[in-house]
Amino acid sequence: MTQNVQYNFAYLDEQTKRMIRRALLKALAIPGYQVPFASREMPMPYGWGTGGVQVSAAVLTPGDTLKVIDQGADDTTNAVSIRKFFQKTAGVAVTERTGEASVIQTRHRIPEAPLTEDQILVYQVPIPEPLRFLEPRETETRKMHALEEYGLMHVKLYEDIARHGHIATAYAYPVKVEGRYVMDPSPIPKFDNPKMEMAAIQLFGAGREQRIYALPPYSRVVSLDFEDYPFEASKAEHPCALCGATHSYLDEVIMDDAGARMFVCSDTDFCAGRRAAGHLGEMGVPVEEDRT
Amino acid sequence: MGMFAKQKGKGMIEIENAGKQFTLHNQGGAVIAVMQGAHLRVAPGECVALTGASGAGKSTLMRMIYGNYLAQSGRIVVGGVDVARAAPREIIALRRHTLGYVSQFLRVVPRVATVDVVAEPLLALGCPAGPARARAEALLAALNIPPTLWALSPTTFSGGEQQRVNIARGFAHDYPALLLDEPTASLDATNREVVLGLIEAAKARGAAIVGIFHDEAARARVCDREVDVSAFTPRAA
Amino acid sequence: MSAQEAGQSGVHADPSHQAWAAADPLLRVSGVSKSYGGRIGCADVTFDLYPGEVMGIVGESGSGKSTLLSCLAGHLVPDRGEVLFDTRAGGLRDTMTMSEPERRMLSRTDWAFVHQNPRDGLRMGVSAGGNVGERLMAVGARHYGQIRDQALDWLDRVEIAADRVDDRPGAFSGGMQQRLQIARNLVTGPRLVFMDEPTGGLDVSVQARLLDLLRGLVREMGLSAIIVTHDLAVVRLLADRLMVMKSGRVVEAGLTDQVLDDPQHGYTQLLVSSVLQV
Numbered sequence: 001m002t003q004n005v006q007y008n009f010a011y012l013d014e015q016t017k018r019m020i021r022r023a024l025l026k027a028l029a030i031p032g033y034q035v036p037f038a039s040r041e042m043p044m045p046y047g048w049g050t051g052g053v054q055v056s057a058a059v060l061t062p063g064d065t066l067k068v069i070d071q072g073a074d075d076t077t078n079a080v081s082i083r084k085f086f087q088k089t090a091g092v093a094v095t096e097r098t099g100e101a102s103v104i105q106t107r108h109r110i111p112e113a114p115l116t117e118d119q120i121l122v123y124q125v126p127i128p129e130p131l132r133f134l135e136p137r138e139t140e141t142r143k144m145h146a147l148e149e150y151g152l153m154h155v156k157l158y159e160d161i162a163r164h165g166h167i168a169t170a171y172a173y174p175v176k177v178e179g180r181y182v183m184d185p186s187p188i189p190k191f192d193n194p195k196m197e198m199a200a201i202q203l204f205g206a207g208r209e210q211r212i213y214a215l216p217p218y219s220r221v222v223s224l225d226f227e228d229y230p231f232e233a234s235k236a237e238h239p240c241a242l243c244g245a246t247h248s249y250l251d252e253v254i255m256d257d258a259g260a261r262m263f264v265c266s267d268t269d270f271c272a273g274r275r276a277a278g279h280l281g282e283m284g285v286p287v288e289e290d291r292t
Numbered sequence: 293m294g295m296f297a298k299q300k301g302k303g304m305i306e307i308e309n310a311g312k313q314f315t316l317h318n319q320g321g322a323v324i325a326v327m328q329g330a331h332l333r334v335a336p337g338e339c340v341a342l343t344g345a346s347g348a349g350k351s352t353l354m355r356m357i358y359g360n361y362l363a364q365s366g367r368i369v370v371g372g373v374d375v376a377r378a379a380p381r382e383i384i385a386l387r388r389h390t391l392g393y394v395s396q397f398l399r400v401v402p403r404v405a406t407v408d409v410v411a412e413p414l415l416a417l418g419c420p421a422g423p424a425r426a427r428a429e430a431l432l433a434a435l436n437i438p439p440t441l442w443a444l445s446p447t448t449f450s451g452g453e454q455q456r457v458n459i460a461r462g463f464a465h466d467y468p469a470l471l472l473d474e475p476t477a478s479l480d481a482t483n484r485e486v487v488l489g490l491i492e493a494a495k496a497r498g499a500a501i502v503g504i505f506h507d508e509a510a511r512a513r514v515c516d517r518e519v520d521v522s523a524f525t526p527r528a529a
Numbered sequence: 530m531s532a533q534e535a536g537q538s539g540v541h542a543d544p545s546h547q548a549w550a551a552a553d554p555l556l557r558v559s560g561v562s563k564s565y566g567g568r569i570g571c572a573d574v575t576f577d578l579y580p581g582e583v584m585g586i587v588g589e590s591g592s593g594k595s596t597l598l599s600c601l602a603g604h605l606v607p608d609r610g611e612v613l614f615d616t617r618a619g620g621l622r623d624t625m626t627m628s629e630p631e632r633r634m635l636s637r638t639d640w641a642f643v644h645q646n647p648r649d650g651l652r653m654g655v656s657a658g659g660n661v662g663e664r665l666m667a668v669g670a671r672h673y674g675q676i677r678d679q680a681l682d683w684l685d686r687v688e689i690a691a692d693r694v695d696d697r698p699g700a701f702s703g704g705m706q707q708r709l710q711i712a713r714n715l716v717t718g719p720r721l722v723f724m725d726e727p728t729g730g731l732d733v734s735v736q737a738r739l740l741d742l743l744r745g746l747v748r749e750m751g752l753s754a755i756i757v758t759h760d761l762a763v764v765r766l767l768a769d770r771l772m773v774m775k776s777g778r779v780v781e782a783g784l785t786d787q788v789l790d791d792p793q794h795g796y797t798q799l800l801v802s803s804v805l806q807v
Contacts, residue, residue: 143629155659155663228673
C-alpha cells in the first residue's frame with residue numbers, strides 16, 4: 001500500500017507534529033513527568049489509541065518500519081486498523097516482527113523480545129495520572145507530583161494487601177522513575193514492569209487526557225512496593241500451549257462451554273518465532289517459515 | 293518541692309490589700325464591690341480558717357486565691373506567683389504543682405471512671421498510670437468508697453460520695469498549698485474523721501491550708517487560727 | 530490503710546515532664562488580620578501558645594473564630610500579621626513565608642487538623658487502617674506490617690475494635706468516624722493540633738467519651754491544641770486558656786475558668802449568662 005497523497009505525511013499537519021515533538025522532548029528531559037499537549041481530533045474514537053497514534057505520527061519518518069500490537073497481538077482489530085491507518089497516511093513499511101520494527105505502537109503489552117537502542121516503543125495510555133483514583137482533584141495531584149508527596153500511592157497498595165492479602169494490582173502497576181516521578185506505565189501487566197528499564201526510547205501518549213510522558217533509554221524504573229511485600233512480576237503458572245515458553249506472558253483462552261482452556265503467549269510474534277525455531281507446546285503445531 | 297523550699301520561713305500564701313469588684317456590663321454597668329483590703333498570710337504547715345457570715349466573701353476570697361476570680365487590686369502570692377497578675381500558663385503550672393483546691397462541687401468529664409478522676413492530678417504531673425491509679429484507689433478505699441463504684445462515673449453518685457471523690461482528688465498529689473471549701477460538710481462521722489486525718493497529715497508534711505469549715509469542732513481541731521473575712525467586706529458608701 | 534498513710538502519697542511526678550514550663554512558645558501569633566472584601570474576618574489577633582497548652586476559642590457564628598483557625602493552620606493567607614511556629618530544625622519560623630513544600634510537610638508531621646465533619650478529614654474510600662497509615666506512608670514508612678501494627682495500636686487508643694481495621698469509614702458511626710479522624714491525625718506524633726468544633730455533630734453521650742479521649746491524648750503526648758467551638762462546656766473541660774471573639778476581634782482572653790466564672794468583658798458576660806442550665 002502506498003501513501004495516499006491527499007494526506008500530509010502521517011495524517012497530522014507539520015505544525016501539530018512539531019508541537020507534539022516539543023512535548024516529547026520535554027517529556028524525555030523530565031522522565032516520568034506528564035507534559036500537557038494539544039491533543040487533536042483523530043479519525044478514530046478516544047480509547048482507541050488516539051494518544052499513541054499522535055505520538056507515532058510525530059516520530060515516524062518515511063524510512064521507518066512500523067509494528068502495531070494490541071494485547072501483544074498484531075492481528076487484533078485495533079492493531080490492524082492503526083497499522084492500516086499509517087500505511088495509508090504515511091506509506092511506511094509495516095511488520096509483525098519485533099526485531100524488524102523501528103517504531104512499535106502498543107496497547108497493554110511490552111514485546112517479549114528485548115528492544116534495542118534504535119527502536120521506539122509508543123504506548124497508548126487511557127489514564128496517565130496514577131494518583132487519580134485516590135485524589136480526584138487534578139490541581140491537587142499536580143501539586144503532589146511537584147512536591148513528591150507520594151504517600152498516597154502506597155495507601156493504594158496498603159489497601160490491596162489489607163483486602164487481598166497481597167498486592168492485587170496486576171496491571172497499570174505504579175512505578176517511580178529515576179527516583180523522582182511516580183508514573184502510570186499504562187495498563188501493561190505488572191509482569192512487563194521490569195522490562196521498562198530498556199535500551200529503546202519509550203513514549204506514552206494519552207489522547208483524551210492530553211498528556212505525554214516518556215522514558216529515555218536505560219532509565220531507572222522501580223515498581224512501588226513494601227519492604228515486607230516486595231514487588232513480583234507475576235504471570236500465569238503455565239507454559240505456553242503452543243510454543244512451550246515458560247517465561248512469557250500468557251493469555252487464557254476459553255476453548256468451549258465445558259470450561260476447557262489453554263494458555264498461550266500474548267505476544268503473537270514471539271510465539272510464532274519460537275515455533276518457527278522448533279519449540280513446541282503440548283497443543284502446538286510447527287509454523288511454515290513464510291511469515292511476513 | 294522546689295517552690296515550696298524557697299518559700300520556707302515566709303508565707304506560702306500571702307495576700308496583701310487584695311480587692312475585688314464585679315462590673316455588670318449588661319446591667320447598666322453596675323459595679324459591685326465584694327472585697328477590699330484583704331490581708332492573709334499562711335505559713336507552711338499552718339491551717340487557717342476563713343470565717344464570717346454567709347455572704348461575707350469566704351468563697352470569693354478562696355476563689356481569688358485559686359485564680360478563679362480575678363483580683364482587681366493588691367497582691368495574692370502563692371508559692372512565689374502573684375495570681376492577680378500572672379499569665380494563665382503560670383497559674384496553670386501553679387495549680388498543677390503547688391496549689392490544690394477541694395471545692396464543694398465535682399466538675400468532671402461525664403462517663404469517666406472515678407478512679408481516673410481521682411488519679412488525674414497525678415497523671416497531669418506526668419506520673420505513670422500504674423502508681424497514679426494505685427494512689428487513687430488507696431484514697432478511695434480510705435474514704436470508704438466501695439471498690440464496686442471505682443470503675444463508674446462519679447456523676448451518678450450521691451452528694452456525700454461526690455464530696456469524698458472530690459476530696460480524694462484534692463489529696464492525690466501532695467500540694468504544698470491547699471484550699472478546702474467545706475471539706476467535711478455532708479459527711480458521716482467515720483468519713484469526717486478520715487478527712488480530718490488527711491488534713492492533719494497534709495499539715496504535718498508542711499502544706500499551707502486555707503479552709504472554710506462550718507463544722508466548728510473540725511475547725512477547732514485542725515485550724516491554727518481563724519480570719520474573719522467580714523473585715524474585708526466593703527462598707528456600703 | 531489509715532488516713533495517715535493515705536495522706537502521704539509517695540507518688541512523685543516525673544521531673545522530665547516539664548513541657549509546660551518551657552521558655553519558648555510553640556506558636557507565636559501576632560497581628561493576624563483577614564478581611565473578606567470590606568467585611569472583617571478576624572482582626573489583629575495576637576497570642577502565644579506554649580507546649581502542652583490547650584487553648585479554646587469561643588464566640589458565636591460569624592465571630593471569626595473559624596477564619597482565625599484557618600489562618601493559623603495555613604488554609605487561609607492572612608492579610609497582615611505573622612504566625613510563627615517553633616520548627617524542630619529551625620526554631621521559630623513564619624509559616625506564611627515558608628515555602629509550600631515546607632508548610633505541607635509541617636501539616637502532615639508536626640501539625641494536625643481535626644475537622645468538625647469527619648468526612649472532610651477522612652478518605653471515605655480507604656479502610657480505617659489505610660486512613661491511619663496514610664500519614665506514616667507520607668513520611669516514608671514502607672513496611673506494611675509495621676504500618677498496620679501502628680494503625681491497630683492507634684485504633685485501640687481511640688477505642689475502635691481491631692476487627693474494624695479493614696472497614697471503610699462509611700460503615701462507622703459519627704462518633705467512631707471522629708475518633709478515626711483523630712487517630713489518623715495523631716499517628717505521626719504532631720506537636721500542635723487544630724480542632725474545629727471536634728464534638729460538633731455528635732450526640733451528647735458520644736461527646737463525653739471523645740472529650741475524655743482528647744484530654745488523655747493531650748496529656749500523654751504533651752500536645753498543644755487550639756480548639757474552636759461555641760460550646761462553653763467543651764472548653765471548660767478541655768482548654769487551659771480561652772479566647773473570646775466577637776466580630777472578628779478578641780474581646781477577652783485568659784485562664785478558662787476565670788473567663789467563664791469571672792468574665793470581665795460585657796460580651797463574655799452575656800455569652801456566659803446565656804448558657805442554658807440542665
